[in-house]
Amino acid sequence: MDYPSKIARQVAAVPRSGIRDFFELVLGRDDVISLGVGEPDFSAPWHIREAAIYSLEQGHTSYTSNLGLLSLRRAIAGYVGDFFKVDYDPKSEVLVTVGVSEALDIALRALINPGDEVLYHEPCYVSYMPGIAMAHGKAVPVATRKRDGFSLKPEELKKAITPASRILILNFPTNPTGAVASREDLEGIAKLCVAHDLVCITDEIYSELRYDGGDHASIAALPGMRERTILLHGFSKAFAMTGFRLGYACAPAPLTEAMMKIHQYSMLCAPITSQAAALEALEHGLPAVKEMRASYLQRRDFVVKRFKEIGIDCHTPGGAFYVFPDVRTTGLGSKEFALGLLEAEDVAAVPGDAFGPSGDGFLRCCYATAFEQLKEAMTRIERYVGTLG
Numbered sequence: 433m434d435y436p437s438k439i440a441r442q443v444a445a446v447p448r449s450g451i452r453d454f455f456e457l458v459l460g461r462d463d464v465i466s467l468g469v470g471e472p473d474f475s476a477p478w479h480i481r482e483a484a485i486y487s488l489e490q491g492h493t494s495y496t497s498n499l500g501l502l503s504l505r506r507a508i509a510g511y512v513g514d515f516f517k518v519d520y521d522p523k524s525e526v527l528v529t530v531g532v533s534e535a536l537d538i539a540l541r542a543l544i545n546p547g548d549e550v551l552y553h554e555p556c557y558v559s560y561m562p563g564i565a566m567a568h569g570k571a572v573p574v575a576t577r578k579r580d581g582f583s584l585k586p587e588e589l590k591k592a593i594t595p596a597s598r599i600l601i602l603n604f605p606t607n608p609t610g611a612v613a614s615r616e617d618l619e620g621i622a623k624l625c626v627a628h629d630l631v632c633i634t635d636e637i638y639s640e641l642r643y644d645g646g647d648h649a650s651i652a653a654l655p656g657m658r659e660r661t662i663l664l665h666g667f668s669k670a671f672a673m674t675g676f677r678l679g680y681a682c683a684p685a686p687l688t689e690a691m692m693k694i695h696q697y698s699m700l701c702a703p704i705t706s707q708a709a710a711l712e713a714l715e716h717g718l719p720a721v722k723e724m725r726a727s728y729l730q731r732r733d734f735v736v737k738r739f740k741e742i743g744i745d746c747h748t749p750g751g752a753f754y755v756f757p758d759v760r761t762t763g764l765g766s767k768e769f770a771l772g773l774l775e776a777e778d779v780a781a782v783p784g785d786a787f788g789p790s791g792d793g794f795l796r797c798c799y800a801t802a803f804e805q806l807k808e809a810m811t812r813i814e815r816y817v818g819t820l821g
């Protein structure tokens with residue numbers, strides 16, 4: 433069988449995730465300290481797990497409405513209204529999905545016509561480019577820079593807009609850089625979206641994990657943006673619920689309806705057990721989010737301080753749970769540095785170019801790992817850098 437000829441061109445053209453390639457090297461090596469996987473080291477709070485268990489105990493093992501349990505959609509609309517200051521109708525403007533992953537996929541598929549240009553800031557989450565390409569869109573990355581704290585500058589975005597531009601994806605705080613956007617920059621970006629009639633998909637998955645004192649603002653709340661924004665959010669990061677696979681999309685009814693059609697025929701609904709857990713998370717889980725954030729902040733400060741002591745330039749990220757140190761001064765590229773570190777000291781971190789070419793020269797380290805492990809990892813990194821002289 434000539435398998436390559438059987439595989440759709442747009443799928444064949446997408447490269448495998450650089451994170452996955454790197455982590456195949458780590459598989460089966462128990463001695464490695466991993467700063468690689470972008471996942472909280474906490475388990476979901478016990479009362480949330482208990483809600484899932486209780487839901488099963490009560491025999492709730494059925495499908496739900498395609499959009500998700502109405503009780504959960506009401507809780508989501510309430511939370512999004514309070515946190516982001518944008519109101520959505522739980523009956524027609526909230527769709528419960530299998531993680532932000534599914535929400536992103538169906539948002540792109542609902543909006544893109546073949547050849548439409550989709551802008552996004554880079555370095556970025558590994559799914560954006562493949563998600564756009566598999567929906568037959570044209571990916572248009574806009575490089576961000578260390579000197580701007582890896583935030584998207586409106587003037588850089590403006591240069592990348594063409595008559596074929598249709599969509600802008602934003603993600604603040606950003607995976608992999610921890611970047612946050614200033615209110616002024618967000619306003620400039622919003623004006624461009626309105627002027628060029630772009631739909632904005634804003635991936636808010638790290639919104640609760642912001643440390644710079646500023647209240648998190650979503651672009652959805654800015655003038656002229658609610659009508660042209662799909663707000664994506666979920667439970668994976670803030671509530672440490674990655675394995676529950678639960679997220680949501682909030683958008684004006686016609687856009688929600690379009691996404692719902694894809695969701696209905698491909699997924700049917702999100703798992704009911706996870707929906708029960710998510711409802712509990714929103715109703716009683718916010719104090720735990722605060723505690724986890726405080727713990728990440730302590731770890732962020734420690735890691736940034738240690739990189740500086742080691743002599744590696746590392747900007748202080750305003751959010752998420754990643755640092756993105758600049759390893760160029762060591763004379764090594766991202767991959768060389770990461771492979772050397774793994775070989776010499778059994779510490780795994782992801783080469784920055786896994787998040788797009790503009791990430792080359794950097795390393796993504798996830799600090800959502802036990803403090804003792806982090807301390808040891810930084811000692812090992814120091815020893816490794818000492819050998820590079």
Ligand code: PMP
Pocket residue numbers: 470530531532533534557603606607635637666667668674677678679
């Ligand atoms: N967006 C970003 C920026 C992410 O970092 C992740 C997970 N690493 C996701 C979306 C997907 O999250 P989930 O499907 O678990 O909700």
